Amino acid sequence: MKSTATTIGRPEGKTVAVGVDAGSRAIKIALLDTRTRAVVATGSCDQGINQSALASDLLARLLAEQGLDAGSIAATVATGYGRHAVAAADRAVTEITCHATGVYHLHADVAAVIDIGGQDSKFIHLGTNGLVVDFSMNDRCAAGTGRFLEVVAQRLDVPIASLGEHARRADKPASISSMCVVFAESELIGLLASGTSRENIIAGVCRAIAQRIAAMAGRIPAGKIVFTGGVARVAGMRDALAEALRHPVTVASDPCMTGAIGAAIIAARENGGSE
Amino acid sequence: MKDCGLDWFEEMVEHCYQKATEFHEAGTPIIGILCEYTPRELILAAGAWPVCLCGGDADMIPAAETLLPAGICPLIKSTFGYSLNQANPFLEMASLLVAETTCDGKKKMYERLAERHPMHVLELPQKTGDPDARIHWIRELQKLRTVLEERFNVAITDERLRDAIRLMNRERRLRRALAQEMRSATPPLSGRELLDLKSLIACLPDDLAAYERIAGALPGRPADARPSPDNVRVLLTGVPVPHGAERILDLLEADHATVVCQENCTGIKPVTEEVDAEADDPLTALADVYLHLPCSVMTPNSERMRRLGELAREYRAECVVELIWHGCLTYDIEAAYTRELAAQFGLPYLRIETDYSPNDDARIALRLGALYETVRAARR
Numbered sequence: 001m002k003s004t005a006t007t008i009g010r011p012e013g014k015t016v017a018v019g020v021d022a023g024s025r026a027i028k029i030a031l032l033d034t035r036t037r038a039v040v041a042t043g044s045c046d047q048g049i050n051q052s053a054l055a056s057d058l059l060a061r062l063l064a065e066q067g068l069d070a071g072s073i074a075a076t077v078a079t080g081y082g083r084h085a086v087a088a089a090d091r092a093v094t095e096i097t098c099h100a101t102g103v104y105h106l107h108a109d110v111a112a113v114i115d116i117g118g119q120d121s122k123f124i125h126l127g128t129n130g131l132v133v134d135f136s137m138n139d140r141c142a143a144g145t146g147r148f149l150e151v152v153a154q155r156l157d158v159p160i161a162s163l164g165e166h167a168r169r170a171d172k173p174a175s176i177s178s179m180c181v182v183f184a185e186s187e188l189i190g191l192l193a194s195g196t197s198r199e200n201i202i203a204g205v206c207r208a209i210a211q212r213i214a215a216m217a218g219r220i221p222a223g224k225i226v227f228t229g230g231v232a233r234v235a236g237m238r239d240a241l242a243e244a245l246r247h248p249v250t251v252a253s254d255p256c257m258t259g260a261i262g263a264a265i266i267a268a269r270e271n272g273g274s275e
Numbered sequence: 276m277k278d279c280g281l282d283w284f285e286e287m288v289e290h291c292y293q294k295a296t297e298f299h300e301a302g303t304p305i306i307g308i309l310c311e312y313t314p315r316e317l318i319l320a321a322g323a324w325p326v327c328l329c330g331g332d333a334d335m336i337p338a339a340e341t342l343l344p345a346g347i348c349p350l351i352k353s354t355f356g357y358s359l360n361q362a363n364p365f366l367e368m369a370s371l372l373v374a375e376t377t378c379d380g381k382k383k384m385y386e387r388l389a390e391r392h393p394m395h396v397l398e399l400p401q402k403t404g405d406p407d408a409r410i411h412w413i414r415e416l417q418k419l420r421t422v423l424e425e426r427f428n429v430a431i432t433d434e435r436l437r438d439a440i441r442l443m444n445r446e447r448r449l450r451r452a453l454a455q456e457m458r459s460a461t462p463p464l465s466g467r468e469l470l471d472l473k474s475l476i477a478c479l480p481d482d483l484a485a486y487e488r489i490a491g492a493l494p495g496r497p498a499d500a501r502p503s504p505d506n507v508r509v510l511l512t513g514v515p516v517p518h519g520a521e522r523i524l525d526l527l528e529a530d531h532a533t534v535v536c537q538e539n540c541t542g543i544k545p546v547t548e549e550v551d552a553e554a555d556d557p558l559t560a561l562a563d564v565y566l567h568l569p570c571s572v573m574t575p576n577s578e579r580m581r582r583l584g585e586l587a588r589e590y591r592a593e594c595v596v597e598l599i600w601h602g603c604l605t606y607d608i609e610a611a612y613t614r615e616l617a618a619q620f621g622l623p624y625l626r627i628e629t630d631y632s633p634n635d636d637a638r639i640a641l642r643l644g645a646l647y648e649t650v651r652a653a654r655r
Contacts, residue, residue, distance in 0.1 A: 096645035097652075132649045133623075139638055 014074040016040060016063075017271060019263025020055050020089060021098065022082030023047065024118040025146070025230065027055050029062055030260035034074050034268045037105075041066055042257045052087040059088055077267040079259050081119070093266055095259050096124055096135050102262030103226045104130025106253045111223025114213055114241060114249070115258075116231035118146040121209075123217040136216040142181040144212030146231045151181055152205045155188050156198045164235025167203040174204030184208075206236050210244035220247050228252035228259075277468075278500055279492035283485040284472050288518070290482075291326070291475045292364060298324055299368045304427055307369035307392070309354065309385075310377055311515075311545040311568055312399050314416060314561050315477040318373070319439035320431045321423040325477045326365045328372070330354035331519025333631035335362065342387055347380040348602045349630040350517055355384050358391050365475065366392070371426060373419065375399050377572045378605060395422050400566075403573050413562045420558065433557055440552040440561065442478050447546040449486035454543050456493055457535040458590050461504040463493040466534025467524040470516060473541055507532040507647045510592035510622075512583060512613060514600045515540040520631055526639055527596060530647055536590040538583055539598075544568060547582070571605035579609070580616050587620050593650045594623040596643070601630045623649045 015035060021028040025047055031040040043062045048054050055078075063069055078089035079098040086092075099115045104126065113124040120139040127133040138144045142151075153160045174196050178184035184205075191201050209231075225247055231237055232255035242249040252258050276282045283290075295305055304323035308315070318325040330353025339356035357363035366372075372394040374385040385396060397415045400408035420431050453472060456463050472489070474482045509527060511534045516523055527534050537543060548567060554560035569579035587595070595617040599606045610626050617624035625646045629635045 094641055094644040094648060096641075097648040131652050132645060135642075135645060137638075137642065139641070 014072060014271075016066075016068060016072045017074050017264045017268035018059060018076040018088070019098070019102075019260040019265070019267060020059070020076065020078040020080075020083075020086050021095065021257075021259035021263060022051055022055060022078060022080040022086055023230070023259070024081050024120075026256070027051065027058060027080075027082075028257055028260040029055070029058050030257055030264040031062055031066065031068075032261070032264035032268050034271065037265065037268065039257075039261055039264075042254070042260065044256060047082070051082045051085055055086050056088050075267040075271040077263040077270075079263045090267070093263060096122060096137070097132055098259045098262035098266065099228055100124050100126055100130055100132045100262065101265050102258030102260070103228055103252055105261055105265055106258065107224065107226050107250065109224050110226045111221040112217075112225045113258075114217075114225060114227045115229040116144070116146060116209070116213070116227075116237070117229045118150075121145050121213055121216070121229075121231075123213060125218075125221060134218070136218060138212065138216055141179075141212075143179060143184070144209055144216070146229075148181050148184070148205060148209055149231060149234060151185050152188065152202060155185055156192070156201065158198060158202070160234070163202055163206075164237070166199045167206050167234075167236030167240075168199075170197070170199040170203030172200050173207050174200045176204050176208045203236065203240070206234070206240040207244070209237070210240035213241060214244040217245065220245055225249050226252050228255045230256055279463075279496050280485055280488040281464075281468060281471070283481075283488075284474070287471070287474055291479070294476060294479055294481075295324070295326065295365055295368055304370040305365065305368045307366055307372040309372065309381070310375045311540045312375050312377065312565055312570070313373045313397065314419075314565050316436060316439040316443050316550070316561055317416065317419055317423060317431065319442060319478060320435040321427050321429050323370075323423070323427060326369065327475050327477075327517075328354060328357070328363060328366055328369075329515065329517040330357050330363075331517035331521070331631065332357070333519075335360060336631065343384060346602050347384075348378075348514075348600045350515070350520075350600055351380045351384045351602075353517075353519070353631065355388060358388055371395060371423075373397065377570065378603070380602065395419060399572070401573050403575055403578070409562070409566060412566050413559055416558055416562050436557045436561070437552045440550045440557055444549045444552065446478050446483060446486075447549055449483060449490065451543070451546045452490055453486065453493070454536070454546065456490075457533075460591075461498070461501060462533055462535055463496045463501050465502045465524075465528055466509070466511065466537060467521060467528060469534075470521055470524055470537065470541060473518075475518060502528070502533040503531065505531065507650045508535045508591055508593045509533065510536045510538065510583070510587055510590060510595045511542070511598060512538040512595060513598040513606050513610075514603055515542075516598070517541060522633075523598065523629075526636060527643060529640065530644055532643070532647055534596075535592060536586050538579075538586055540568075540570070543586070571603075571609045576609060580612055583613065583616055584620065587617075587622060592622060593654075594625070594646055596646070597624070597626045599626065599628045601628060623653070 017032045019030045028044045078086035079095045083092040115122045121144045122137045125134040306323045307328040315325045335353045335356030338359040339352035375397040400411045402408045550564045551560045
């Protein structure tokens with residue numbers, strides 16, 4: 001389990017709001033100081049069968065690292081695919097609202113959010129104050145999600161973390177014609193056999209994913225587009241998106257955590273704090 | 276068991292079945308209808324009873340897909356599937372079906388249905404406001420009158436037609452009054468409860484009496500039986516929600532929301548306008564009101580947008596949800612207009628495209644959740 005922590009000194013009473021993002025691949029938790037609205041700590045662990053217990057354990061560890069305990073929690077909001085199965089949560093909020101809130105917290109000039117996770121992708125249009133104005137979502141087809149990259153990484157025997165470096169070295173990204181990840185997998189093998197480089201295949205897949213996001217985006221806003229979610233860590237995806245959207249794309253400053261941070265902000269807000 | 280007289284409609288299908296059986300055994304014709312454009316008044320004036328045959332059951336679809344393409348609207352497939360499965364007792368009892376040329380899917384399905392049941396098809400002209408279209412529609416209704424008279428050996432006099440119009444107007448008034456209760460800041464009913472008040476057979480005396488009782492009792496309904504006044508107020512628009520598919524309303528209202536207005540053919544659309552029973556020519560008056568119905572098959576369908584704007588204000592909607600059955604091209608194309616209208620009103624908008632299967636429920640719930648979160652955030 002990785003955790004990153006910012007120590008702020010030991011607060012008294014119920015001063016921490018908790019956001020739990022129970023995603024398809026990992027559970028992410030953010031602790032937020034309810035007074036300053038600063039992120040106190042974040043952490044994540046792999047998803048598993050007993051999600052609720054995994055989330056509770058991770059939360060307990062994060063709190064302990066800050067010298068806090070369950071008594072310090074003002075409120076907990078859960079989001080993500082598994083949001084209804086987090087026993088520690090007071091309520092569930094959709095990841096659409098949470099990612100918008102989390103990204104807005106980190107980038108106050110954001111006009112739209114692209115979130116690409118393990119098994120879905122979203123394009124969220126924001127209005128003033130980070131409120132969601134409109135959104136499109138693909139939660140039906142793996143071809144626009146992190147799943148596609150997982151399949152590619154496995155097939156080409158490249159660690160996911162290195163996909164980006166490989167994509168950067170592409171000189172002629174392959175054109176992937178399959179609509180479906182299952183069929184695309186076979187297509188990749190064919191491309192390798194005919195001498196296409198791994199770099200070009202990976203870049204081609206990044207492009208294919210970006211094209212699906214562009215198709216779902218609708219009207220492209222003039223303002224800042226921020227890219228978040230696990231797939232935002234894959235270097236090369238940002239460039240592919242910017243190319244497909246013909247618009248600059250900024251990677252969120254903490255792409256894995258924006259859902260959890262957003263959830264924690266909402267938890268803090270609902271507990272009587274002001275904006 | 277429901278309060279305020281609503282329990283009467285918990286047995287709606289049973290009541291309709293009993294009545295239909297009585298009529299059938301007494302030799303009173305049952306006539307199947309498949310669309311709100313078909314004038315019930317003509318059927319009633321012929322001494323027959325109009326029964327809605329629109330299918331809302333997903334289980335009827337597989338049979339239909341042996342002859343119809345899978346990609347068409349579930350309502351069309353379900354309706355046809357009932358025929359193939361011989362599973363709709365009202366259809367089996369019907370002496371005649373009156374169909375109409377509305378959308379492409381229905382038109383072609385009716386060809387198949389006509390192989391199995393006696394059918395008369397009305398041609399609905401689709402140019403709004405065109406005087407020739409209106410004349411054509413009046414002629415179609417005149418033809419229907421003649422067909423009914425000859426088939427059932429009855430004279431549909433103007434007087435009989437006026438009586439039927441008065442009766443249908445009464446039903447419209449009663450149903451409209453119940454729908455308008457939802458304008459309140461503390462709606463006495465959920466959208467699902469309101470939808471459940473729709474009967475399969477038009478103008479049954481017991482149903483009309485039940486509507487009167489309910490209208491009298493609703494104002495006194497206690498707060499704990501009403502939906503919460505804090506619920507998000509939803510204006511639902513788009514396709515009809517036939518009997519069997521009502522769980523869509525449950526999905527819409529599951530997360531602290533109330534569907535305060537249903538702008539569709541199973542909701543407010545067909546009960547909005549009354550026919551002038553005292554008009555010089557009642558058939559013409561009938562034709563005019565029915566032709567006004569703003570279905571997406573009509574072009575242009577600006578009346579729908581105009582009414583939607585009025586309804587959004589009247590019912591103080593906080594968001595607009597547009598329901599589109601898979602394969603419904605005309606409502607899907609109009610969705611862009613609805614979206615623009617909602618934006619003009621500053622209302623969050625969500626388009627839901629689905630069929631009758633529960634597979635989409637989680638996806639729909641997620642999107643509705645996000646929509647309602649936006650509404651609640653905007654309230655702050």
